[in-house]
Amino acid sequence: MSTVLILGATSDIGMALAKKFASQKFDVQLAARRPELLEPLQSDISIRYGITSTLHAFDALKYGEHASFFNSLSPCPDVTVSVFGILDEEDLAFDDWFVAERMINTNYSGAVSILNQVARSYISRQRGTIIGISSVAGDRGRASKLIYASSKAGFTAYLAGLRNKCFKENVHVMTVQPGFVYTKMTENLSLPRPITSTPEEVAGIIYKAYQKKKNVVYVKWFWRYIMLIIKNIPEFQFKKMKL
Amino acid sequence: MKKRIANWGNYPVVESNEETFSFPDQLNQLLDEQTAFIPRGNGRCYGDASLAPRTISTLKYNKILSFDISTGIFECQSGLTLDQILEVIVPKGWFLPVTPGTKFITVGGAVASDVHGKNHHIDGSFSNHILEMDIVLDSKASITCSPQSNQDLFEATCGGMGLTGVITKVKFKLKKIETSFIRQKQTKAANLEQLIQLFDAHQHFTYSVAWIDCLKKGAHFGRSILMLGEHAHLTDLNERQRRNPLQLPRRKQINFPFNLPSWVLNETTVKAFNYLFYAKNFKKEINTVVSYEPFFYPLDAILHWNRGYGKKGFVQYQFVLPLEAKQGLIEILSRISDKGLGSFLAVLKVFGKQESIISFPKEGYTLALDFPVKPGLLEFLDELDQIVLHCGGRLYMSKDARMKPEVLQSGYPDLGKFKDIVRKYNPEGRIHSLQSDRLFLTSN
Numbered sequence A: 001m002s003t004v005l006i007l008g009a010t011s012d013i014g015m016a017l018a019k020k021f022a023s024q025k026f027d028v029q030l031a032a033r034r035p036e037l038l039e040p041l042q043s044d045i046s047i048r049y050g051i052t053s054t055l056h057a058f059d060a061l062k063y064g065e066h067a068s069f070f071n072s073l074s075p076c077p078d079v080t081v082s083v084f085g086i087l088d089e090e091d092l093a094f095d096d097w098f099v100a101e102r103m104i105n106t107n108y109s110g111a112v113s114i115l116n117q118v119a120r121s122y123i124s125r126q127r128g129t130i131i132g133i134s135s136v137a138g139d140r141g142r143a144s145k146l147i148y149a150s151s152k153a154g155f156t157a158y159l160a161g162l163r164n165k166c167f168k169e170n171v172h173v174m175t176v177q178p179g180f181v182y183t184k185m186t187e188n189l190s191l192p193r194p195i196t197s198t199p200e201e202v203a204g205i206i207y208k209a210y211q212k213k214k215n216v217v218y219v220k221w222f223w224r225y226i227m228l229i230i231k232n233i234p235e236f237q238f239k240k241m242k243l
Numbered sequence B: 001m002k003k004r005i006a007n008w009g010n011y012p013v014v015e016s017n018e019e020t021f022s023f024p025d026q027l028n029q030l031l032d033e034q035t036a037f038i039p040r041g042n043g044r045c046y047g048d049a050s051l052a053p054r055t056i057s058t059l060k061y062n063k064i065l066s067f068d069i070s071t072g073i074f075e076c077q078s079g080l081t082l083d084q085i086l087e088v089i090v091p092k093g094w095f096l097p098v099t100p101g102t103k104f105i106t107v108g109g110a111v112a113s114d115v116h117g118k119n120h121h122i123d124g125s126f127s128n129h130i131l132e133m134d135i136v137l138d139s140k141a142s143i144t145c146s147p148q149s150n151q152d153l154f155e156a157t158c159g160g161m162g163l164t165g166v167i168t169k170v171k172f173k174l175k176k177i178e179t180s181f182i183r184q185k186q187t188k189a190a191n192l193e194q195l196i197q198l199f200d201a202h203q204h205f206t207y208s209v210a211w212i213d214c215l216k217k218g219a220h221f222g223r224s225i226l227m228l229g230e231h232a233h234l235t236d237l238n239e240r241q242r243r244n245p246l247q248l249p250r251r252k253q254i255n256f257p258f259n260l261p262s263w264v265l266n267e268t269t270v271k272a273f274n275y276l277f278y279a280k281n282f283k284k285e286i287n288t289v290v291s292y293e294p295f296f297y298p299l300d301a302i303l304h305w306n307r308g309y310g311k312k313g314f315v316q317y318q319f320v321l322p323l324e325a326k327q328g329l330i331e332i333l334s335r336i337s338d339k340g341l342g343s344f345l346a347v348l349k350v351f352g353k354q355e356s357i358i359s360f361p362k363e364g365y366t367l368a369l370d371f372p373v374k375p376g377l378l379e380f381l382d383e384l385d386q387i388v389l390h391c392g393g394r395l396y397m398s399k400d401a402r403m404k405p406e407v408l409q410s411g412y413p414d415l416g417k418f419k420d421i422v423r424k425y426n427p428e429g430r431i432h433s434l435q436s437d438r439l440f441l442t443s444n
């Protein structure tokens, strides 16, 4: 039986991923800042799918604890999915360094810190898969997502580099680029229904892509083309746009 | 998020701010706002019971907490739907103790409407099988109640249409089964008199329900099919079924993609539907062993069949009359057939005795019919209400979108007691729905 580790398992996408992997008979390690919140999910997936699920305390911002956290996992997970991430009010982040820094430290630094740890372990074992949930927002910086987009851009670039570094070590790294998803993060935004996914759809697509060992997967697929268009708008024009 | 929502009858449609929670602290944050709301499950009640300008949806609060395979005790969060429960329990040899005619409802909705199935005369309603449950009040206090403790809260929550608080967790007892199949008997009745005799003669069957052609006039008035069922034993199965006696039904769902214009359901199509229905049952009596799915949930095979009633929507009218009021049943059915307002379905069941303060079931005959929304309909239903009350009957709030407060008052003798308990647990009156505003005048 294989084991998956979900970092940020209280997120809507994280919970959907836990269910998806459990339904495919993976044992599931749920890691979050407040793991006690996940007891219901733990019992749910164990009862439904007859798998073993465990809870682990993990805080992306506590870099110093990442090594001991990961080394204490038993068994060492075959797949690690990094899902945590925050999207704060950008106006606030622009004015208040505390808010901006927290976003950067969670979405970028925290992810890099824990995934370096995971990657070192996987390289030494010469096996393992790392799945990083970044965002299409990282494909091009823009005013309304100033800090969030740049933190995700950093994370996307990190995942690409890590994939390159790990390839010859038999460790696979997959980048996930979701577009709009209905979750807590976006609950107060009115998203265009035809291009917005549910967490369950996202989890299904990620699982399929994992099986096929995809490098970069857009969720849903058309976001690749939407972003391609956005990336190709010349800068002299882009800078004048309200995006 | 603000959106336009409606329940199963697509009537009425309202703008609502629908909020969700996955964890208890998120529910507390929603309650901290101190803004009026009504709890909402899967929107399968027909009318306006789970509609309000602000709704708190339980659909993300849907985890299985425990399932003891040896005793059949099952505990879950309230937003879990019955279809998901069946997938887990049936392969282990357990079944829902009571199930309505659709499996797409939440456990919270099952409690708040105190739903009944085709086995009410044997097993009672859903609340009979609850061991305990947790309710989060408007004050954020979470209270565990059961038939033994905090009894008043328990009684007012079962059938209480969400007005006491948010049901968050329910522990109930499942029913043991040997196979996932149903031994089904279908028999025809030429008229209502015969149908009632057949019901009496087959009282011992665990499940019974009749479909009535309520448009037939004259000699065939009330012609119907009585459907009876028992959970099949291993020995009832054929060889192929016996290979996997607890198998889940294969999924074959068709989706109704858009709202049909209402004329599609005019009298002629209803007649055609009924004709087809009878042609299938050409023999007097048919005995078969079928999967539980077509037996309990024949309509679930067509997702969103409610769209067949068009954009204007429909209302369902369900009432219960005491056993001795057969005449009232005949009178109501003949008024409907005279009026020709059309009803896709007319479903008749028998209720056994039940003691409760606000739940719908009480001993007698219960009939449910659909009516597409049309001019003159509401006035006509007001007339039917008078017959129901005159016979000592009452209406089901879970299906209702239009009854007058007096009708509720006369049908439910313990209404005053119910309101007192609601006032005790929801003193600010912040939990209210369009329905409760209409029926209990809770708006303020």
Ligand SMILES: Cc1cc2nc3c(=O)[nH]c(=O)nc-3n(C[C@H](O)[C@H](O)[C@H](O)COP(=O)(O)OP(=O)(O)OC[C@H]3O[C@@H](n4cnc5c(N)ncnc54)[C@H](O)[C@@H]3O)c2cc1C
Pocket (backbone or CB within 6 Å): B007, B008, B038, B039, B040, B041, B042, B043, B044, B045, B046, B049, B050, B058, B078, B079, B099, B100, B101, B102, B104, B105, B106, B107, B108, B109, B110, B112, B113, B114, B115, B116, B117, B160, B161, B162, B163, B165, B166, B167, B168, B299, B398, B399
């Ligand atoms: C095709 C079909 C067949 C049906 N057959 C039957 C039948 O045979 N017998 C029967 O009894 N009913 C039947 N019903 C009605 C249905 O079972 C009930 O209306 C049920 O309550 C719907 O549950 P829901 O989860 O969709 O809740 P909703 O429709 O969203 O809400 C129903 C009520 O429950 C309250 N509620 C929901 N969740 C909670 C909660 N967590 N805490 C507090 N209050 C809550 C709401 O406020 C509202 O008053 C049928 C409905 C359909 C569409």
Ligand SMILES: NC(=O)c1ccc[n+]([C@@H]2O[C@H](COP(=O)([O-])OP(=O)(O)OC[C@H]3O[C@@H](n4cnc5c(N)ncnc54)[C@H](OP(=O)(O)O)[C@@H]3O)[C@@H](O)[C@H]2O)c1
Pocket (backbone or CB within 6 Å): A007, A008, A009, A010, A011, A012, A013, A014, A032, A033, A034, A058, A059, A060, A061, A083, A084, A085, A086, A106, A133, A134, A135, A136, A177, A178, A179, A180, A181, A182, A183, A184, A185, A186
């Ligand atoms: N929703 C979208 O439209 C969308 C689009 C593109 C990409 N994404 C990305 O998808 C991922 C999942 O997001 P979601 O939409 O499912 O959001 P969500 O439900 O709001 O979840 C965010 C999660 O991040 C966790 N988190 C925040 N800070 C943390 C920390 N310091 N340590 C550990 N965990 C922390 C939160 O945990 P707590 O419960 O402890 O707060 C929460 O579980 C995110 O990376 C997000 O950027 C989302």
